[in-house]
Amino acid sequence: MLMMPDETGRAPSAGPTVGVVGAGAAGILTAVNLLVCAKLQGEPCTVLLIDPAVGEAPGPAYRTTDSRHVLNTPAGRMGITPRDFPDWLSARGHQDVHGYPARRLYGRYLLDLLADTAARSGTAGLRAVPDRITGIGTEHGGGVLALYGASGRTLCADAVVLAVGGLPPGRSWAPGNLRSSPCFVPDPWAPGALDRVAAAGTDLLLVGTGLTMADVALALARHGRVLHAVSRHGLLPQSHAVRPAPPVAPPDFDGADTLDALRRSVRRHVAATRRTHGDWRPALDGLRPVTSGLWQRLNPADRDRFLSEDLRVWETHRHRMAPASAAALQELRGEGLLEVSAGEVVRTDPDGEQVRVGLRDGRELRVGAVVNCTGPETSVAASGDPLLTDLLARGLARPGPRGIGLDTDPDGRLRPAARQTVPGAARVWALGALRRGNLFETTAVPEIKAQAAAVAQAVLGL
Numbered sequence: 001m002l003m004m005p006d007e008t009g010r011a012p013s014a015g016p017t018v019g020v021v022g023a024g025a026a027g028i029l030t031a032v033n034l035l036v037c038a039k040l041q042g043e044p045c046t047v048l049l050i051d052p053a054v055g056e057a058p059g060p061a062y063r064t065t066d067s068r069h070v071l072n073t074p075a076g077r078m079g080i081t082p083r084d085f086p087d088w089l090s091a092r093g094h095q096d097v098h099g100y101p102a103r104r105l106y107g108r109y110l111l112d113l114l115a116d117t118a119a120r121s122g123t124a125g126l127r128a129v130p131d132r133i134t135g136i137g138t139e140h141g142g143g144v145l146a147l148y149g150a151s152g153r154t155l156c157a158d159a160v161v162l163a164v165g166g167l168p169p170g171r172s173w174a175p176g177n178l179r180s181s182p183c184f185v186p187d188p189w190a191p192g193a194l195d196r197v198a199a200a201g202t203d204l205l206l207v208g209t210g211l212t213m214a215d216v217a218l219a220l221a222r223h224g225r226v227l228h229a230v231s232r233h234g235l236l237p238q239s240h241a242v243r244p245a246p247p248v249a250p251p252d253f254d255g256a257d258t259l260d261a262l263r264r265s266v267r268r269h270v271a272a273t274r275r276t277h278g279d280w281r282p283a284l285d286g287l288r289p290v291t292s293g294l295w296q297r298l299n300p301a302d303r304d305r306f307l308s309e310d311l312r313v314w315e316t317h318r319h320r321m322a323p324a325s326a327a328a329l330q331e332l333r334g335e336g337l338l339e340v341s342a343g344e345v346v347r348t349d350p351d352g353e354q355v356r357v358g359l360r361d362g363r364e365l366r367v368g369a370v371v372n373c374t375g376p377e378t379s380v381a382a383s384g385d386p387l388l389t390d391l392l393a394r395g396l397a398r399p400g401p402r403g404i405g406l407d408t409d410p411d412g413r414l415r416p417a418a419r420q421t422v423p424g425a426a427r428v429w430a431l432g433a434l435r436r437g438n439l440f441e442t443t444a445v446p447e448i449k450a451q452a453a454a455v456a457q458a459v460l461g462l
């Protein structure tokens with residue numbers, strides 16, 4: 001239902017106003033759940049969905065118009081129900097309804113889902129607010145949360161959900177003269193970031209060899225230039241199976257409370273699944289529902305060891321590419337258009353309109369641009385993001401475990417620096433990448449869907 005709120009965003013009707021900051025997949029799924037829950041309760045409720053790009057393709061992942069950028073999760077796991085997104089695709093004449101369709105289609109599905117839900121939400125109402133929130137304070141003695149927009153407006157809400165996604169990629173690996181160089185692409189997902197390098201005819205260096213690199217390589221590869229992709233390990237993401245088997249649930253991990261014990265149990269689970277299914281993938285997929293619990297069982301020293309010794313191998317096996325993307329990369333490598341290797345940038349020197357890059361193993365590359373494909377920064381403190389910096393400064397939030405993201409309760413509520421002394425604390429929730437320190441696996445849609453449902457219920461007190 002379209003509400004007529006006052007200038008603060010609050011509707012004149014009774015009922016809570018919930019500010020959802022961020023209109024990517026997480027923000028949209030949260031708004032949808034809030035509207036559905038409020039309707040089921042028969043209570044009025046206003047959802048403010050706030051994002052500079054609200055109403056456009058949701059978030060960087062689903063903004064791409066390149067049809068080679070496909071989902072890396074099967075369509076059946078992306079919708080609000082297993083049938084929902086495949087049915088949406090089918091109704092629009094798409095054939096690949098159970099595979100890995102173009103990501104932009106999922107973006108359109110989310111926008112349709114939101115519009116349909118809002119149109120049928122009875123007493124609940126949705127208001128889209130094009131703005132970037134730079135701080136959250138309190139008004140009326142702490143009774144109302146005030147969301148300060150970059151535009152200068154202040155929105156008022158009874159509760160806030162942070163759905164701001166991943167932080168931009170970290171840049172600390174890049175030498176200072178590269179960071180300030182026009183040859184550096186600090187964030188390939190920033191709108192238009194790749195336009196100039198796409199047109200240039202020079203070789204390029206992609207730093208990072210994960211899923212972002214895969215997308216960037218597919219977009220930038222062409223005859224006449226070589227894409228050099230380096231990372232410390234030089235490992236590419238594995239491919240999904242062409243005909244995936246269902247997940248195999250792991251045995252109980254009772255007693256596997258240390259990293260060493262956990263590694264042994266996981267290896268046994270993978271070996272047993274290989275024997276029974278001829279593939280390791282169903283074993284990894286079966287770990288998905290228990291991964292957060294296992295992460296939480298590890299002590300801080302073991303979590304650090306996991307991050308430094310196991311993370312890369314875990315990510316390349318857990319976050320896999322669609323078979324078509326893997327085949328396309330293989331073809332580029334076969335043609336010599338993409339070279340993937342272990343390597344670390346240690347030096348960069350401007351060289352006319354290009355840059356010479358020295359790698360730790362002594363190699364030197366001359367490239368027209370260096371594209372940062374290292375993936376999102378995880379430290380909120382290091383990110384410099386105005387909203388998150390403000391939340392930490394006001395004590396409404398504190399860094400998450402190992403300094404990753406923000407610290408949250410099991411229902412997604414932010415843990416403030418000191419709960420008793422911060423007005424408004426306990427009425428701010430988060431989902432998605434911000435919860436990585438607590439949950440570890442929290443950035444993909446299947447996890448975000450579950451969080452959006454749980455957060456909506458917690459916010460409305462269900």
Ligand SMILES: Cc1cc2nc3c(=O)[nH]c(=O)nc-3n(C[C@H](O)[C@H](O)[C@H](O)COP(=O)(O)OP(=O)(O)OC[C@H]3O[C@@H](n4cnc5c(N)ncnc54)[C@H](O)[C@@H]3O)c2cc1C
Pocket residue numbers: 021022023024025026027050051052053058059060061062070071072073103131132133134163164165166189212215387431432433443444445446448
């Ligand atoms: C290239 C790429 C491909 C991916 N492919 C898949 C896939 O196939 N399957 C899968 O499950 N997952 C995939 N992912 C993981 C992806 O992170 C999630 O699917 C999903 O996009 C995360 O949604 P989000 O809303 O949490 O974050 P985002 O999509 O990043 O959206 C966050 C939104 O918050 C807004 N925002 C940030 N700060 C503020 C602020 N202060 N005020 C207002 N608005 C703000 C941003 O403008 C943005 O629109 C992919 C990720 C990437 C980067």
